[in-house]
Amino acid sequence: MPTVAASLAHDLSLALRLADAADAETMARFDRADLAVRLKADRSHVTEADLASERAIRALLEQERPSDAIFGEEYGQTAQAARRWILDPIDGTANFLRGVPAWGTMIALEIDGSIVLGVVSMPALGRRWWAADGLGAWTDGGSEPQRIAVSGVETLGEASLSFQSIGQWRDAGHLDELLRLQDRVWRDRAYGDVWAYMLLAEGRLDIVGEFDVKEYDIAAAAAIVREAGGRFTSLEGSDQLDTLSAIATNGHLHTAVLEALAEAAE
Known part of the structure; x- marks a missing residue:
């Protein structure tokens, strides 16, 4: 068998x-x-x-x-x-x-x-x-497949964030939380769509967040990020992928990111 x-x-x-x-x-x-x-x-x-x-x-x-x-x-x-x-x-x-x-x-x-x-x-x-x-988790970026892993960044002040789009966070009612999180990280850019998650899995980004996502928008990315050593949850910290929100990190930062977003919402 x-x-x-x-x-x-x-x-x-x-x-x-x-x-x-x-x-x-x-x-x-x-x-x-x-x-x-x-x-x-x-x-x-x-x-x-x-x-x-x-x-x-x-x-x-x-x-x-x-x-x-x-x-x-x-x-x-x-x-x-x-x-x-x-x-x-x-x-x-x-x-x-x-x-x-x-x-x-x-x-x-x-x-x-x-x-x-x-x-x-x-x-x-x-x-x-x-x-x-x-x-x-692997990529074909070279002549041979290369194993990939998330970064070892452990503090928000050293982290690179991709937020997908300002409009998306605004429409979800979380723009204030995004802006406060942005103030605490080293760098922020909107790389967009699935590419941001792959950059995270390769250790080039540390945090990715978006809203209004269906399972098909994130399932494959979640598998790759998790196997690369990262975490992938909803805004509330659930591992389910049908919650319409996604927060992915290198794992080291996950609790800090969720706490920062929750604090900003209060």
């Missing part, structure tokens, strides 16, 4: 193939003047590349893992099962449709309610990251 690690290794191999399939669809359409775009009911954009990418992933999953459930941003949930693949075919669609290369496909596997695997592919930047429980 295969071990859990061996089973996850097979799933991870498949997830990387899923990312290859998605990359083929997205890169064929990236920066195209004739890209078809429409607004969804929530006023966010969806392009033909989002749809084609998710269809390609689903087709391969239906062939390779027909008994698994699938939950994707564009085509929703299919069935119920102990194993569920969570997909964001293009995280950063606004960047994609403007020709900005900071966007990526996110693929995660959830087993019995726990995220155990994540792949993030950013083909326009020529980068990919992946992780699975007990197998480490």
Whole structure:
């Protein structure tokens, strides 16, 4: 009987193939003047590349893992099962449709309610990251895959923060908390979308926070950040990913960040 690690290794191999399939669809359409775009009911954009990418992933999953459930941003949930693949075919669609290369496909596997695997592919930047429980977090940034880990920064005064966008924090009613946290850290920038989490997993950032996020927006990133040694919770400190908020840190800073945000809210 295969071990859990061996089973996850097979799933991870498949997830990387899923990312290859998605990359083929997205890169064929990236920066195209004739890209078809429409607004969804929530006023966010969806392009033909989002749809084609998710269809390609689903087709391969239906062939390779027909008994698994699938939950994707564009085509929703299919069935119920102990194993569920969570997909964001293009995280950063606004960047994609403007020709900005900071966007990526996110693929995660959830087993019995726990995220155990994540792949993030950013083909326009020529980068990919992946992780699975007990197998480490990795990137292909060099000639050979390199294991990655979060930073060792232990004080807010030395920390680098990515807050995604001022408007997002304002709309969530937490702008004052962000501004007070910003006053306590060394540096702040809005790198945006999934790339910020990957910079955190590599040890280049120390804190990332955002709001109005669905499971497919963060599941793969959470798997990679956690396996790289970081923490990924809601604003309230929950490990669940369906709370519409995300606070990720290198782990050393997590309690201090949550406390600072809670103090500012009082």
